[in-house]
Amino acid sequence: MLLTIEGLTKAYPGVVANDHVSFSIGNGEVHALLGENGAGKSTLVKMIYGLVRPDSGRMTLRGVPYEPANPNAARSAGVAMVFQHFSLFEALNVAENVALGMDHPPPQRQLARRIREVSETYGLPLDPSRLVGDLSAGERQRVEIIRCLLQDPKLLIMDEPTSVLTPQEVDILFQTLRRLAADGTSILYISHKLEEIRSLCDSATILRLGKVVGRCTPREVSAREMAEMMVGTTLQVPTRAATEPGEVLLEVSNLTLRPASPFGTVLRDVSFSVRAGEVLGIGGVAGNGQDELLSALSGEARDLDGAVRLRGRPIGKLGPTERRGLAVLSAPEERLGHAAAPDMSLTENVLLTAARREGLQSHGFLNWGKSRGFAEKVIRAFDVRTPGADVAARALSGGNLQKFVIGREVLQRPEVLVVNQPTWGVDAAAAAAIRQALLDLAQGGAAVVVISQDLDELMEIADRFAALNEGRLSPPRPTRGLTMEQIGLMLGGAHDMDVAHV
Amino acid sequence: MDIFGSINLWVLLASLMVAATPILLAAIGELVVEKAGVLNLGVEGMMITGAICGFAVAVESGSPALGFLGAAVGGAVLSLIFGVLTQVLLANQVATGLALTLFGLGFSALIGQGYIGVRPPAMPRLDIPVLAELPGLGRVLFRHDVIVYLSIALVAGVWAMLRYSRIGLILRAVGENHDAAHALGYKVVRIRILAIMFGGACAGLGGAYLSLIRVPQWTEGMTAGAGWIALAIVVFASWRPWRALLGAYLFGGIAVLQLNLQAAGVRIPVEYLSMSPYLITILVLVIMSSGRSRAALNAPASLGKSFHAQG
Known part of the structure; x- marks a missing residue:
């Protein structure tokens, strides 16, 4: 021993x-x-x-x-x-x-x-x-x-x-x-x-x-x-009924974007489109442009060439708040500090993204009662384990906060939802619940973009799959019938690796 | 135009080095502190505390050398307060640094009450034989006091330490990612406190250079913002020692030049000339930080963040 x-x-x-x-x-x-x-x-x-x-x-x-x-x-x-x-x-x-x-x-x-x-x-x-x-x-x-x-x-x-x-x-x-x-x-x-x-x-x-x-x-x-x-219990596997995809909601054509940080990735010539009722999975190893892509879709990074379109209308110049107004919502990867403000309560965190769409404010004043109501709705619907809506976001475990962050966007009835790493660090039961929620959303006619490093997850929920590699996006392919080997080649990661010859 | 003709270039260069030395000393100390990931905004307070401690020790003992030693100790002790508050008690670094400056200014005025109008013992000039007789250059390079040479040696030493030594590597690692450094078993808090004390000692030396050599006498608030300029120079230098030297001499040069221009009777209001070094520093800082790529890369990633060991 x-x-x-x-x-x-x-x-x-x-x-x-x-x-x-x-x-x-x-x-x-x-x-x-x-x-x-x-x-x-x-x-x-x-x-x-x-x-x-x-x-x-x-x-x-x-x-x-x-x-x-x-x-x-x-x-x-x-x-x-x-x-x-x-x-x-x-x-x-x-x-x-x-x-x-x-x-x-x-x-x-x-x-x-x-x-x-x-x-x-x-x-x-x-x-x-x-x-x-x-x-x-x-x-x-x-x-x-x-x-x-x-x-x-x-x-x-x-x-x-x-x-x-x-x-x-x-x-x-x-x-x-x-x-x-x-x-x-x-x-x-x-x-x-x-x-x-x-x-x-x-x-x-x-x-x-x-x-x-x-x-x-x-x-x-x-x-x-x-x-x-x-x-300790039996597992639920997410399910969905087959639906016909509708019209193209979100379209990105030849998007090129410089990153905001010195170690960021440049997005090069990224093109894809998502239809109503469809889940597009974007796979790739972290640091290949995921954060940059999310920020281009959420409105944190603007593009001035009209590369990002909603129903054919360019929305590249709009910031996150305006895009939220158009029902284009997003949930970034970093839970503490990006998706949620760590030291603010769940009620306050709800206000930060849902104030406009859920009518939680009027004439510049906040409606606390309504905000708490919406926060409690998220907590109930997504089984967030917390003593209440007044708890600071930091106090929640990673998985619970993730459920909260995703639930907050899903319940705002988005037409387009972009999520990055929706189940990162979340236990199996909670991950299944989050995936089911995303599928239900698509079923209801929304276009969902899931950026994830977890290929099993993408295979499970996405209709089409595209790989992001060094800021370039491969053409999306239907997930059905795609093998892990083909995906690996799309990700193009392993070309410089070679196994021991000793 | 006779204005520039009346300014002797060699004299200008020589006095530029003297004018820049206090800032250079403070800046090189702060550079080490920031490389360790700590933002100490109390440079001004540590400088002025060093100035009075050095002045008092030199006057009482009659030895300028002891005075400088006392200044280094005074600065280091004051910075230790900052170190304990921010590293052990996890106080906010910005607020604590600002408080340290205010405290230093008041504290030095209290100690300095009996020393107003006193003349300190003079520091002997270190004329290097033969070389000092060289025309032009000899005057610029080889007729200074020992502290000027010490400050340059300090820049060289810090540069070599950061670049080639294991201590320097550990220091940079702590400033870059304190959690990772802790996970590898390095004593983040201890390393940072030592760096803070080094910075305090350097700032103290810089202050004493003002009160013992540059001016030389004691007046309240005599550092007059030199500590802030030192802080700006660290950023200007993008945390590289030789660039800090360049920045300090550039600033010293403008300061001396404007004095000379005033003396030469240029028809610009004196106030504009006096503010010019600060204006130019701000301008350079803006230009430096406008490029968002490589310059930012050299900044310590954990700068100003409190470290608390997990688990």
Whole structure:
């Protein structure tokens, strides 16, 4: 046994994040840690990596008691971690980023050579002198992985590593991980993507609400069984009746747009159209122009050439408020700070986007009663778990706030709704509810544009699929009959990746 | 036109360096602070506190060198208040910085009551033999006091530290993304407090240069906005040390030139000339920040954000 964990417990005020969690990982084993958001996976690995001290319980690494006081201690004991939200520095180059993750880094030139060696060995090509801010999500992850590999770890912790990768990049990552496991490195793999776990992992521990609720060998059980262990109930799959699409509502022709931030992506010649009653799915790895596309459709970024049209009328010069007036609504990806103001109450947040369409204001004065009523309507209709409408948006969990943000737009009867990452970080049951709401909206005659990195999601709800790659949009194709391989080629992500030849 | 003829270019250049040194010292300190992700708007307050601390120590001990040491300590101690408030108690950096300036101005006036009209001991000029005798250049480059050279050495040192050393790399990392730096196990708060104290010490030295060498005497509020200019120069320099030197000398140059123009009797109201350095600084800042691409890239991404360790 490499690592044994017994009775690990960690409580925060009001919530027990981990309650007597026990499991063990063997040498060269790929072990999955499976659970919904808030199941306590992150807290558990933070304890293993020395970022959080457990309240009670014991860890044993290679037969010796293991109590890392900080990440440095964990690293010197042979534990390395690839973070879910990359712990990288955009304004620094690759070699500097790697050096920051090491205790005694060699001089830069020598380090650059070692980065090249390791990246070639494991088929993860990377130029040490490039700025991280200019790299794609897949490349950034390689930086993290190489940073870990340079320290020759015994245990590699990976926190949701595939959420930002294209299918081909996932394949290559898995081949790298299998190589590592074959060389004797153990891997603790955290995810809620069940098919990945079935293809990669030797064993799995399933967490729910901080407790271990099951163990299994992923190859021997079905994804559905694992999902039900994880959620604790049976799952609903979103459904819709087939409808004939109506007239073209939203049309974008040859949209070219410069980004507002230095690390943004330039949109190049983007064209598509969406009909009433249709869901258009736009896939692609983060950072390929999703945010820019959303802002061009929502009105945050204006285009002056008339590239964006509603029913044939150019709306490119209108700002978000005017577009809302025309029933063109949107919900951006970043929940706190973009879709919702974190320190304002849900009632106030409702006012921010719905004031006009729902008549929550008159002659410059706010109608608080009506606003609270609408907020409560959203809370009821979308099953938002909150003590009330006066709670600050920040206090809601990610999934609940996401339901609120989507519900707020859906209930304003949009004709065109644009959403970016509608179910990002949301648990399976809530994600299904959000998808169903989007489908119902389309059924009612709205045109829906769903921008997402989750390809399974797009396959499930979209009528047509288009891929966004480096600011260019592929021509949309009907989703029916599209294979993952074809999608991967449309995304065009994996052309520069090659697997180990050692 | 005889106006420009009456201004000796070499004298102008030499006095430009003297005029720029206080701002340069404060700016290079603030640059390090901001590279660590902290916005300390209290530069003016730390400068004037340094000015009086240095003045008082120099007068009491009779040694200008001890005076400068006292100024650095005074500035650093004052900045430590800011450090504790913003880094440990998570106070708002902008408000705390402004309060620090007001506090420094009042506090220095209190200490300085007994020192008005006193003459400080003179700082010996460091004439480098042979080189100082060179015509023209010798006067510009080799006939200054030691602090002028120290300020240039400090720029070089900060530049090398940020670019080549591990400490510099960690400092930049903390300023770029404090959450990531924390996740990698770096002590964000400790690093930032040390950077803040370095900035305070530099600002103190800059203030003492005013009260001990440039003026040299003590008057209330004698920094007269130099700290604010130093803050502006850090942005102007887009957080690069050598550009801060350039910015400080540019500002010093305009300040000296306008004095010379006044002396030469140019028929422009004095007020316009006095405001010209500030106007030009604002103009340059506007031009610099109008391009939204590469200049912004060098700005520390966590600048001015409070850090609170999660979990």
